[in-house]
Amino acid sequence: MDTPRRVLIVAYDGAQILDIACPSGALEIANGYGARPPCTVELGTLGRRAAHSSSGIVLGAERGLETVTGRLDTLIVVGGAGCEGAAADARLLEQVRRLARHSRRVASVCTGAYVLAAAGLLDHRRATTHWGWGERLAEHHPDVAVDVRPLYIRDGNVYTSAGVTSALDLTLSLIEDDHGPTLARTVARELVAPLHRSADQAQISTSLAAPPPEDGLVRDLVGHIAGHLAEDLGPAALAARAGVSPRHLTRLFRAHLGTTPARAVRVARTEAAARLVRSSGLSLAAIARRCGFGSAETLRQAFLDHYGVTGDRLRRMPDMPPARPAPAQQTPGA
Structure with missing residues (x-):
């Protein structure tokens, strides 16, 4: 049996309840959809x-911080109106420092x-x-490089996020x-949330922007692509799912997304892979497998085509580079 990942959320008087509910609710849903461990x-x-x-x-606590021992997977400190009082509490800070030393990663939400x-x-x-x-925050802690532009930042094994729902x-x-x-x-859809926003990238891929609400078939395929990147997403498989011919599928994608099914899939995979490159320590080969690319070399070429840089360069860049313009679509007979 898989050993569960231990996640501890640190609260205090004046904590923002959404800062607690967002991470705990999302992780609960992930468990329900088979997260292993x-x-x-x-x-x-x-x-x-x-x-x-x-x-x-009023929220009842399950653990006293002083009694928590052993390894933690993730330590999350929430924000809220009481954050400054919490930051001045020497006993709380002592426990946060102690628990952080025994955590795989540490995160804060908002003013946490x-x-x-x-x-x-x-x-x-x-x-x-x-x-x-x-x-x-910058005035009180000059040794911290504060940047309020991103939704969240990963620096080593420490993650910080912006206001409330960015949790x-x-x-x-x-x-x-x-x-x-x-x-x-899958978790994002269950929460009726937008396809989730990466720290430094547009909320939804421009090539997969939501089609008109009345076109349910294209909308279903967009969601299917986003949630099944490692599966067969060839034109024949997508057409079979939609119950139309591959030719008609191409017409639908051109009409509602301005691109072909194959290019929409490639862009979705490339942008998902870029998020993993910038937010995780996974190898390019592992990321390629997760996102439906045949090999690390195929992924490398996708990054060059879409961003103009390699995966290694993408990982080192301070900001996400803009996507290159899509190649012009040839008209029949051109």
């Missing part, structure tokens, strides 16, 4: 005291970055937080890191 998610506070959230809802910074865990790292709090984007990224893009997309 699954996660166990616990809420921890100092002394196992109930946390009075900023909305007035204040707690990580006060604990010294963001020193000499690039980090983000809610856009309205970034200047104050969902971060969690979907962690699910993708651990289990692949198919499960991450």
Whole structure:
């Protein structure tokens, strides 16, 4: 049996309840769709005291932070109106530092970055937080390279995310890191969320922008492509799923997406692979398998065609490069 991944969410009085619900809810759904190994998610506070959230809802803690021992997979510190008080609590900071030393990765949601910074865990790292709090964080912690533009930032094994619902984007990224893009997309659809946004990339691939709502067939295929990147997505397979001929499928894609089925699939795979290259330590060969490419060399060529850079270069760049314009489509007889 797989050993569960232990996830501990750290709360305190004045915590934002959405900062807790977004990661815990997404991980619960991932478990339900077969995440292996699954996660166990616990809420921890100092002394196992109930946390009075900023909305007035009182949350019962499952663990006292002082009693948590052993390895953790992920330590998540949430934000909220009480973040500055939490960042000034020496006992809380001591426990956060101790637990971080025994965690595979550490993350903050929104102004939870204040707690990580006060604990010294963001020193000499690039980090983000809610856009309205970034200047104050930078003033109080000059050793932190604060950047409020991205939705989330990974620096080594430390992740920070922007305001509130960006916690969902971060969690979907962690699910993708651990289990692949198919499960991450499945969780996003279950949450009725947009196909999840990467830290430094447009929310939805331009080649797979949502078609008109009345065209249910194309809409279904777009979702199927996004959630099944490692499967057979050739024109014949997609046409069979839609119950149309490959020729008619091509006409539909040209009319509603401005591209061919084959190119739409290649772009979706390439952009998913780019997110993994920039947010994970997986090899190009492993990423190629997860995203439906036959080999690392095929993926390398896809990156060159789409971004003009190799995977290694993409991983080292500070920002995601823009996609190259799609080649002009030839008209019949041209």
